[in-house]
Amino acid sequence: MNIFKVINPPQSAWDSLIERPSEQDSDIEEGVRDILRNVQERGDAALREYEKRFDGASLSGGFKVSEEEIAEAGDLVPEDLKHAIATAYSNILKFHIAQLPKEIRVKTSLGVTCVQKSVPINKVGLYVPGGRAPLFSTVLMLCIPAKVAGCEDIILCTPPSAEGKANPCIIYAATLCGMKNIYKLGGAQAIAAMAHGTESITRRDKIFGPGNRYVMKAKQIVGMSQVAIDMPAGPSEVMVLADETSQPSFVAADFLSQDEHGPDSQSILVCSSEIIAKAVESEINRQMTKLSRQETIAKSLMHSKIIVLPNRDAIARFANEYAPEHLIISMQEPWAMAEKIYAAGSIFIGNYSPESAGDYASGTNHTLPTSRWARSYSALGVESFMRRMTIQELSKEGLEGIGGAIVAMALAEGLDAHAAAVKARIEK
Amino acid sequence: MNIFKVINPPQSAWDSLIERPSEQDSDIEEGVRDILRNVQERGDAALREYEKRFDGASLSGGFKVSEEEIAEAGDLVPEDLKHAIATAYSNILKFHIAQLPKEIRVKTSLGVTCVQKSVPINKVGLYVPGGRAPLFSTVLMLCIPAKVAGCEDIILCTPPSAEGKANPCIIYAATLCGMKNIYKLGGAQAIAAMAHGTESITRRDKIFGPGNRYVMKAKQIVGMSQVAIDMPAGPSEVMVLADETSQPSFVAADFLSQDEHGPDSQSILVCSSEIIAKAVESEINRQMTKLSRQETIAKSLMHSKIIVLPNRDAIARFANEYAPEHLIISMQEPWAMAEKIYAAGSIFIGNYSPESAGDYASGTNHTLPTSRWARSYSALGVESFMRRMTIQELSKEGLEGIGGAIVAMALAEGLDAHAAAVKARIEK
Numbered sequence: 001m002n003i004f005k006v007i008n009p010p011q012s013a014w015d016s017l018i019e020r021p022s023e024q025d026s027d028i029e030e031g032v033r034d035i036l037r038n039v040q041e042r043g044d045a046a047l048r049e050y051e052k053r054f055d056g057a058s059l060s061g062g063f064k065v066s067e068e069e070i071a072e073a074g075d076l077v078p079e080d081l082k083h084a085i086a087t088a089y090s091n092i093l094k095f096h097i098a099q100l101p102k103e104i105r106v107k108t109s110l111g112v113t114c115v116q117k118s119v120p121i122n123k124v125g126l127y128v129p130g131g132r133a134p135l136f137s138t139v140l141m142l143c144i145p146a147k148v149a150g151c152e153d154i155i156l157c158t159p160p161s162a163e164g165k166a167n168p169c170i171i172y173a174a175t176l177c178g179m180k181n182i183y184k185l186g187g188a189q190a191i192a193a194m195a196h197g198t199e200s201i202t203r204r205d206k207i208f209g210p211g212n213r214y215v216m217k218a219k220q221i222v223g224m225s226q227v228a229i230d231m232p233a234g235p236s237e238v239m240v241l242a243d244e245t246s247q248p249s250f251v252a253a254d255f256l257s258q259d260e261h262g263p264d265s266q267s268i269l270v271c272s273s274e275i276i277a278k279a280v281e282s283e284i285n286r287q288m289t290k291l292s293r294q295e296t297i298a299k300s301l302m303h304s305k306i307i308v309l310p311n312r313d314a315i316a317r318f319a320n321e322y323a324p325e326h327l328i329i330s331m332q333e334p335w336a337m338a339e340k341i342y343a344a345g346s347i348f349i350g351n352y353s354p355e356s357a358g359d360y361a362s363g364t365n366h367t368l369p370t371s372r373w374a375r376s377y378s379a380l381g382v383e384s385f386m387r388r389m390t391i392q393e394l395s396k397e398g399l400e401g402i403g404g405a406i407v408a409m410a411l412a413e414g415l416d417a418h419a420a421a422v423k424a425r426i427e428k
Numbered sequence: 429m430n431i432f433k434v435i436n437p438p439q440s441a442w443d444s445l446i447e448r449p450s451e452q453d454s455d456i457e458e459g460v461r462d463i464l465r466n467v468q469e470r471g472d473a474a475l476r477e478y479e480k481r482f483d484g485a486s487l488s489g490g491f492k493v494s495e496e497e498i499a500e501a502g503d504l505v506p507e508d509l510k511h512a513i514a515t516a517y518s519n520i521l522k523f524h525i526a527q528l529p530k531e532i533r534v535k536t537s538l539g540v541t542c543v544q545k546s547v548p549i550n551k552v553g554l555y556v557p558g559g560r561a562p563l564f565s566t567v568l569m570l571c572i573p574a575k576v577a578g579c580e581d582i583i584l585c586t587p588p589s590a591e592g593k594a595n596p597c598i599i600y601a602a603t604l605c606g607m608k609n610i611y612k613l614g615g616a617q618a619i620a621a622m623a624h625g626t627e628s629i630t631r632r633d634k635i636f637g638p639g640n641r642y643v644m645k646a647k648q649i650v651g652m653s654q655v656a657i658d659m660p661a662g663p664s665e666v667m668v669l670a671d672e673t674s675q676p677s678f679v680a681a682d683f684l685s686q687d688e689h690g691p692d693s694q695s696i697l698v699c700s701s702e703i704i705a706k707a708v709e710s711e712i713n714r715q716m717t718k719l720s721r722q723e724t725i726a727k728s729l730m731h732s733k734i735i736v737l738p739n740r741d742a743i744a745r746f747a748n749e750y751a752p753e754h755l756i757i758s759m760q761e762p763w764a765m766a767e768k769i770y771a772a773g774s775i776f777i778g779n780y781s782p783e784s785a786g787d788y789a790s791g792t793n794h795t796l797p798t799s800r801w802a803r804s805y806s807a808l809g810v811e812s813f814m815r816r817m818t819i820q821e822l823s824k825e826g827l828e829g830i831g832g833a834i835v836a837m838a839l840a841e842g843l844d845a846h847a848a849a850v851k852a853r854i855e856k
Contacts, residue, residue: 084836091536091830098534099544106526108519108791116527119770121804122748133842169840205803224648225660228804232653253849260845287852291845320550338819342547349821352853356846357822360837361830363536364818375633376549376656378816388806390792391766393777394785402519402789408512409788412597414561417688417719418784421681424715425780 001298003281005306007274018322020234020371021264021303025213032188032217039192044199050189056162057184063200065166065182073171085136085173088361092140095363096148099382111398115391120150121228123202124385125194127209128174130159130186134167135210141365141380142208143177149385154179155201157194159186187211188218195222206230208380210367230384234371235264238355239324239344241315241337242271242280246330247351252283254328254355255304256297263299268322269306270315272331277306316340323374326355343375400426429726431709433734435702446750448662448799449692449731453641460616460645467620472627478617484590485612491628493594493610501599513564513601516789520568523791524576527810539826543819548578549656551630552813553622555637556602558587558614562595563638569793569808570636571605577813582607583629585622587614615639616646623650634658636808638795658812662799663692666783667752667772669743669765670699670708674758675779680711682756682783683732684725691727696750697734698743705734744768751802754783771803828854 009017038046044063051057077085104116126142129135139156146154156179158170166184174182183201185193191211195218197203206228207219216233223229238258240251255267271277288297309315316337319327323343331337334349341347345368346358358364367380378384394402403422410418437445466474472491479485505513529546536542554570557563567584574582584607586598594612602610611629613621619639623646625631634656635647644661651657666686668679683695699705716725737743744765747755751771759765762777769775773796774786786792795808806812822830831850838846 081836081840084833084840087537087830087833088837091540091542094536095534095542095544098532101529104526106523106791108522109515112519112785112790114519114523114791116523116807116809122770123803135841137837137841220652224652228801249852250849253845253852257843257845257849260843287848291848293843293845297845334821341817342550342815344817347817347819349819352824352827353820353822354827354849354853356834356838356843356849357540357827357830358818358820359846360834362540362820362822363534363542364820373656374815374817375551376815379544379818381544381816381818383811383816387770387802387804388809388811389770389772389775389802390786390807390809391775391777392781392786392790392792393762394781394790396780399780399782399785402515402785405512405515406784406788408509409516409565410784412509412512413563413565415685415688415721415784417681417685417721417725418787420715420719421678421685421782421784424677424681425782 001285001301003284003301003304003306005277007308008310009307014318014321017305017307018372021266025217028214028217032214032221035188036192036218036221039189039198040196047185047189047193047198050187051160051185054187055159057160057164059160059164059184063183063185065171065184069165070171070175073168076168077172081169085176088137088140089144089176091361091363092144096145096382100148101383101386109398109401111395111401113393116388117391118383118386118388120152120386121206122151123153123205124151125204125207126154126156127190127207127211127215128156128158128170129211129215130167134169136167136169136173137360137366138210139170139173140177141367143174143179145365145380145382146385147178149382151385153202155181155183157183157185157190160184188214191215191218191222195227230367230380231369231377232371232373235266236261237266237324237370238326238328239268239270239319239322240328241319241331242269242276243331244273244276245332246276248276248279248283250351250354251280251330252287255284256287256291257354257356259297259300259304260291260293263296265300267304268324270318271306271308272315274308277308281306312337319344323372325368325370325374326358328353328355345369345374345379429713429729431712431729431732431734433705435736436738437735442746442749445733445735446800449694453645456642456645460642460649463616464620464646464649467617467626468624475613475617475621475626478615479588479613482615483587485588485592487588487592487612491611491613493599493612497593498599498603501596504596505600509597513604516565516568517572517604519789519791520572521576524573524810528576529811529814537826537829539823539829541821544816545819546811546814546816548580548814549633550579551581551633552579553632553635554582554584555618555635555639555643556584556586556598557639558595562597564595564597564601565788565794566638567598567601568605569795571602571607573793573808573810574813575606577810579813581630583609583611585611585613585618588612616642619643619646619650623655658795658808659797659805660799660801663694664689665694665752665798666754666756667696667698667747667750668756669747669759670697670704671759672701672704673760674704676704676707676711678779678782679708679758680715683708683712684715684719685782685784687725687728687732688719688721691724693728695732696752698746699734699736700743702736705736709734740765747772751800753796753798753802754786756781756783773797773802773807
């Protein structure tokens, strides 16, 4: 099939080129609000009804995955997959331990000490979708940073099958990460439970993880007033930057790996010549026939794009404007190119760093901002599970030293009680 | 006046004790949405109309503060206030420079390098309220971290007077911080302009700063889908932890300095005995008579509380449950107490660290999470103006090393194109 191609588009066309496939989700808002309200009011009883209705699961015995289910899951996961998960676990753990922030302590004036300290968020909730593909890799990407951050009270929610079971790979990965509290809860009702609390689930301080549009809408709503959320979310996307040093067969493979995620995924190739554009396109058509999710891929290729730009600066500017979730730099001097990028979720350098490496096992987190949110939101990491708090201590001399400035500013802002709080101490 | 007091409340009463004065803002939502829509559709013309209507200002000459206005502002600010601002500037700058995050680089496996790098957010928008009190201290608290972070494109919006002028102290403080782009725009229309862009204002990636309920509601709405925001906001609040080593007159002064902010401010004293509670209460009544904002203070004292708890552990647990914006620890071994705290915006240690020190000049940022958001949100700092991005580079050997794990996990998740992207490279 033909992929949309544009050669040296004028700046005026960029706005339309960076647009994502539009998502209409206002139609589901009312339904999601109903679920949120119902769970808030009726707690576990509402959760049981929704699990019956949406997942077909009868959970009269409770939502928590039992010790027996954990043991059973361990038996069901094949050994070679356990080895693969162990490799991923080790790399993700190493990279995330290195992210632990250090305390900062500065004497700003004589007798005035300021401290910035990062502390773990106390109660966190992780959501891992089930459905067609059990995303046990997401379990690692959420549980490892939460554990490294030192969060005390971590729960994981994941939808059960119609038999009332959570996916064994998900249970296995969570248990490997030291998780004790895994709940069989999915969809907007799981988000409602974590945001508002029920008899079984204690209300969370922050909620993390991907999900379908109902989950996303629920997170968006509770995030406005109830509980912090990790980031806004949209369909997955990749941008590949390529020049004559790239391998068209590799680029094509990265394109297709993105497109198999879902019909609303988007892949963008930005390259320096039409020759590369055509070589990649023909590779895509060749490789596509060998893949199992061809129908999904064909749909998402409909909104994929190939864009030829005249030079590296224009390519970097376009990448920053688009702000891709994943950015593969298959170019000469890829690190110099990466230096120009400030708006991407995660960057993949050179010909041997496919996006799937970061999705699973290189060590970086695969929870990343989509839909241009990489202009302002961070990749998920240990700090996403912590909060920065400041502390200050002034000695009497310290307060005497800066007290005059505080009083002058407070009075100029019309706040004389602020000034009085200094005077009460200095005059004492 | 009598302040609400409770002695050793049972755990079951805590939920009601941590409640904030309720805010009803659904009544303004429709009006704010109108403003947002109108500015998005009609740009500068709508901004001019709203500035006329809400601030009484005719801004036919444009919104930007001119060179002449900047020079004029410099002349209008008294010298002693300039000195005070310089002291504050220096301390805030020192503490924020120390916050600049370092790059993290880890070899997770042979031939697999992962990097976490913090980069400045490109286009940021700062909002500084005008109104009764010109909050020029907020200018320092927003501009300094934005500049230290290295944001390239920073604008500041602040409402004009009816004469079409921005407050000179605000202009002076912004200019001191190196700001070039100051706009006379206030209210929800300023937020709309920064979120959507107009002819005069380029759309922002993230918006910061306090404001009245219209500003807050507008930030909340655009934050859902359009642009990142710093944090949710509510009325200011302080909690003082006191024992027999505290000075009742200091505690009372801190209480009152919080209460003068507005009728919806809240002050909470948590202490270890009824004797301290009574001593503080009588000091509040004594000091109050000397202050200019007595009416405001009397209103906010109506929802202030004094709570006596039996021991330090209970006090720390209550503080974390309440999650105060400001937490003053006037107790024996205050640092040991601070170690127990994970949910506060900024902590003030000992008898000589009044909240007003942090509001103006100690060096910490005064933009802090309120309304229990200190359970999950950070104090504003340099990192609030940056985003964390990850980078990975795999050599061919690196990919060969972890490729098996990637392929096994991808296939188990049903994603064969992800596996193919690895195989295409290894088999080459």
